[in-house]
Amino acid sequence: MFKKERIKQLDFFKTLTKDQLNILYSISTIKSYKKDYILCYEKTKNKELLFLIDGLAKSYKIDKNNNEIFLFHIEQSNIISEISTIDDVEFTSYSNIIFIEDSTVLQINYQIFKKTFIDSNILIKEFLNEIIRRSHKLETLINREFIFDAVTKVSMMINSNLDMFNKLKRHDIALILNIQPATLSRVLNKLKKDNKIKIIQGKVIRIDDETN
Numbered sequence: 582m583f584k585k586e587r588i589k590q591l592d593f594f595k596t597l598t599k600d601q602l603n604i605l606y607s608i609s610t611i612k613s614y615k616k617d618y619i620l621c622y623e624k625t626k627n628k629e630l631l632f633l634i635d636g637l638a639k640s641y642k643i644d645k646n647n648n649e650i651f652l653f654h655i656e657q658s659n660i661i662s663e664i665s666t667i668d669d670v671e672f673t674s675y676s677n678i679i680f681i682e683d684s685t686v687l688q689i690n691y692q693i694f695k696k697t698f699i700d701s702n703i704l705i706k707e708f709l710n711e712i713i714r715r716s717h718k719l720e721t722l723i724n725r726e727f728i729f730d731a732v733t734k735v736s737m738m739i740n741s742n743l744d745m746f747n748k749l750k751r752h753d754i755a756l757i758l759n760i761q762p763a764t765l766s767r768v769l770n771k772l773k774k775d776n777k778i779k780i781i782q783g784k785v786i787r788i789d790d791e792t793n
Contacts, residue, residue: 584611587634591658593707608690620678628671629688631661636684640676651757652676653718664711734758735768747784
């Protein structure tokens with residue numbers, strides 16, 4: 582019953598019938614992982630479709646100088662596996678995935694899943710939407726790294742995911758945005774001076790949120 586309830590919480594499967602969900606339950610397992618556990622490395626191949634039920638994970642790469650390059654966070658109720666086409670028979674990880682909180686993962690036998698659902702035109706819309714979301718993440722990454730200045734980077738993160746911003750340490754935020762910690766401090770002071778934010782006990786508060 583525990584597994585069924587956890588799977589039913591995922592929006593990806595909300596269109597499935599009771600019988601279809603029962604099939605899904607039979608080919609699935611749920612595993613728990615501790616913070617800092619590396620789920621997979623770049624180019625790792627996996628024959629399971631992975632969903633993050635609870636917790637938080639980070640996608641990153643390592644450059645030629647052994648420096649970490651942050652890509653994006655994977656939040657709960659989202660797919661971990663890199664889906665690039667509905668014709669995949671296994672998944673190849675585009676990056677390293679590490680848990681930054683204790684996390685719970687749904688693991689589905691993809692060979693059976695594909696034959697039962699995808700090849701029968703079930704959940705096709707959900708898969709295509711996931712591919713589009715991944716494409717949008719890549720677009721956001723390109724903008725963040727090559728187009729936006731430091732003020733825009735910080736402002737976007739505050740506006741799009743303030744909870745995450747306040748959860749992370751300033752050093753980690755600077756690493757994510759590929760700016761220096763001192764630059765992050767200067768930007769926050771500028772936003773505060775421009776009456777865009779308040780900082781109370783180390784937590785950022787948007788001024789607009791207080792006036793709405």
